[in-house]
Amino acid sequence: MKRRRDIVFSIGFLSPTLILYCTFVIYAICLAFYYTLTDWSGIGDKSFIWFANYKQLVLDPEYWQVTKNSFTLVLLAILIQNPVGLLLAFFISRITKGYRFFRSAIFLPVVIPAATTGLMFSLLLNNDLGIMNGFLKAIGLGFLQQNWLTDPKIVIYSVALPQVWQYLGIHFVIYLAAIQSIPKEVIESAFIDGANSFQTFWKVVIPLVWDVIQIGIILNVTGALKAFDIAWIMTWGGPGISSSYISILMFRYAVKSFNFSYGITIAMTILIYSVTFTVVFRKIFGKSPID
């Protein structure tokens, strides 16, 4: 009787969240998948075309170009945000003076609106008005001057690095919390046993926060695959599609070009990549290094 009452009680409290989750996530995904099987401009009737949109996608060179751009951002995010975030978290966890200041300063870019970050960097990198090229020339590195926002070979890095910079703070605070949850005695024992800072970091801290690092990497991938705003503000994904991500191509088709079903098909691939990566990654790296 008591158990039944407990179950009813649990269902009662969980049901609002479950209903919202099913409505706005599960149902929305199912509906989106249905739209990908249709030919729909966004107005009027939909005609069922099975997997023709997916076939078009596979054969679309523009799609593969923007996918490459998105994975460039994923790679930069993983290679920069995790090691730098982790190192910063380790150093900041060791200091006592100025701890709050450094923690806030490193996290500050996260709270700047993405539109502001985009505008800031587009002004910085503007060949006509920006200070970047002038600064490089002033310090004798004039040979490094570039067309930051128009050269198709480098524009993707020009829009990706501000994004990596802005969200570094999130990884920092996550790793900081993880490192601070390690018992002090464990770190102290390592030092007593003769380990230096690097050895402590590599052989003690990293294994102990490995689960959190996995979360960090998954957040990198899922976040980077959804990236849109900074690149849009800076270059509208141009010139052409050289700085476009998957989400920008989706926006171009679904909203700007009256081709909703193809746009949603493009968006579906973000979900497919994110889920596939998460499952495979956890399967391969899910085992803790300590085990």
Place this chain on the structure above:
Amino acid sequence: MRMRKWILVVLALMIACSFLWAGGQGAEEIPTIRIAHQYKGGIGGDFGKWFPDALDAWAAEHSDLATYVQEAEQGDNLRNKIKLDLAANNLPDIVIYWSLQSLMPMIEEDLLADVKEYFAESTATDWDDYYESALDAYKYQGKYYAIPAGGFKDYFLCNRELFQKYGLEYPKTYEDLLAVSKKFEANGIIPLAVGSKGGNPAHFLFGEMYYQVGSLEYMDKIKTGETSFNHPLVVQTAERVLEMARGGVFPKDTIGSGDFQPAVALYNDEKAAMILAQTWAVWWFKEDIVKKSDLIFFPKIKGAKNDPSTFCIGNVNSGWIINKESWENPAKREAIIAVLDWIISDEVLRKGAESGGGPLYKKVDLSGTKVPLLASMVNEFTGGQTPWTNLWSQMPDPVSQEVFSVTLDELWAQNISAQEFVDKVTASIEKALK
């Protein structure tokens, strides 16, 4: 404990009932009329600041007719918003939207009312109050799908002081333009503030150059497939653009310095010596800069078939559309007529003219109306020029408009050849026409 539980249950029921009652109250007898426009922030200058408040005031006086709700977004954001509204089957009742080509998806789905019906029922405005050519801009298969609201003309502005400083004459020919650009560029001045971000404002310059050697009649037929965008004169125009880009005529950063407002900002800051701008940009120019500027005709290409002094890029580029479903709803019709009567009234249109808005398509007496300096300069200078439709509006559908715009970015950034540019745009036009 049990008593407390019952009190809580009764209280929860009372709260739930009050919500239901309040929701029931929302089912009003008077309709809600949603008006989507772009008079927000910097768009429309003083008129853009005045219009939303004036409409709210008018709506308050006519609250017995309907609850009028404004949905304002600037420029492309309005277009994106309306597309999302359409996907949600939630088109506002009255919308200010772009040219006829932009309306085609809505026209094909029979979502728009014939505005001639509005004129037939309105007691405040007459069909003959409008210029026929302007009304025809929204005519399709015998019906009229929008009331012309705005248009534009482009104009070529030069900073007199910068030209005098470097001992240069205003360019009369294409070769002159290349020559003065070299001098300006050597002195750290951007010769011509025309970049390309999303095709803006590049497509106006492209049109100015194409129409000198090509023809409006040829371009008009692109959207029906009778003519092809892939024509030697179009390729030639693209090659000239590349020559100008290589010659440093444009900003170095065609993306970062692209789009309308950044171009005007460069000119206002005297970092650019020349600009090709449009009438909607009139209110962005600083008055002291306008006072030291002169209007000139677009430099002439050698052997041009059409003299650039006789035409400019311009057309009716916005109109008020009426949601057909709303129009056919008897509860909403009177309210729609009333608010449109106000929106296109002489009083409101004069206010727009005072802000320096583009050409008027309604026959309004503007005597005594004071317009900004640049607006009166442009009106006088372009008075003898025939406006020819910009190339973006000639594209058959929104997809090809988008491809045209982004491919112009690549051309301006010198990332593709002239033929590649033409091939990409032609392919999207052909796909649209299939």
